[in-house]
Amino acid sequence: MTKSVLITGASRGLGAGMARHFAERGFKLALTARDASSLAQLQAELATQSPQVIVKSLDVSAFDTIPAVVTECAGELGGLDIVVVNAGVAIAAASGKGSFQSMRETIDINLIGAIATADAAVELFREQGRGQLVGITSVAALRGMKRQGAYSASKAGFSKYLEAVRCETVGEDITVTELAPGYIDTDLNRSLASRPFLVSAEKGTGIMVDLIERGVGFRYVPPWPWALVAQVMKVLPVALLRRM
Ligand SMILES: NC(=O)c1ccc[n+]([C@@H]2O[C@H](COP(=O)([O-])OP(=O)(O)OC[C@H]3O[C@@H](n4cnc5c(N)ncnc54)[C@H](OP(=O)(O)O)[C@@H]3O)[C@@H](O)[C@H]2O)c1
Numbered sequence: 001m002t003k004s005v006l007i008t009g010a011s012r013g014l015g016a017g018m019a020r021h022f023a024e025r026g027f028k029l030a031l032t033a034r035d036a037s038s039l040a041q042l043q044a045e046l047a048t049q050s051p052q053v054i055v056k057s058l059d060v061s062a063f064d065t066i067p068a069v070v071t072e073c074a075g076e077l078g079g080l081d082i083v084v085v086n087a088g089v090a091i092a093a094a095s096g097k098g099s100f101q102s103m104r105e106t107i108d109i110n111l112i113g114a115i116a117t118a119d120a121a122v123e124l125f126r127e128q129g130r131g132q133l134v135g136i137t138s139v140a141a142l143r144g145m146k147r148q149g150a151y152s153a154s155k156a157g158f159s160k161y162l163e164a165v166r167c168e169t170v171g172e173d174i175t176v177t178e179l180a181p182g183y184i185d186t187d188l189n190r191s192l193a194s195r196p197f198l199v200s201a202e203k204g205t206g207i208m209v210d211l212i213e214r215g216v217g218f219r220y221v222p223p224w225p226w227a228l229v230a231q232v233m234k235v236l237p238v239a240l241l242r243r244m
Contacts, residue, residue, distance in 0.1 A: 009087030017205030060113030103150035110154035
């Protein structure tokens, strides 16, 4: 049977990349983001590969609008097998430098918006009797990264939320997958001075879609070398962490 996937933040970057890989694999797609014209372009590009592509404008910081969009997409695609909670921002903002509004925006989109999307997805999955929730976190969830305090906090918070959902859905036909990318080449990180172990968006999103289809619980992306680097990051003293 043809499977369907909803992706938030699908207008560019990892969301658009995953959409291309899912389309190649014959999935029906619900693509959401704020930028309606980029979504329309992607819809036209993927129309010949995917059996059905629908697009919806969605700002995940407008929390109350999320459940209706998820329900509409499920209605139009005949249910949703997978919801990928991907929309996110990474705004550099150091503490005590007047950047609180940027930090709040980061938390609103990456944490509260992500939780609101995941909550709507789990409710839908319970009605359907099945489904897979996919949350995109980050290696930045491992530690509080310099000038990325709100970003690290948002990703660590969402990671813990996903773990709680995993605990709550034991015994139900609901899979919870957390993918924590390292550095995948997108607009999100192009301004950074250093992007260790960088992989292309094409490669990185191919790995992500493979992992999602396998129904893994948690993986770094790419898994190697990040599974090893993560163990080092966890114990790095602040004197070294501050240089990253
Ligand atoms: N690239 C990496 O190396 C990397 C590493 C770790 C984690 N991640 C995570 O992966 C996810 C995707 O990142 P990316 O690299 O693809 O970034 P990106 O190229 O900047 O794309 C971000 C996507 O999120 C959407 N978005 C931003 N704010 C939104 C909002 N308020 N409501 C709805 N959609 C919103 C954007 O669409 P609109 O602007 O059209 O709304 C866009 O489609 C993020 O959660 C990011 O934290 C990425």
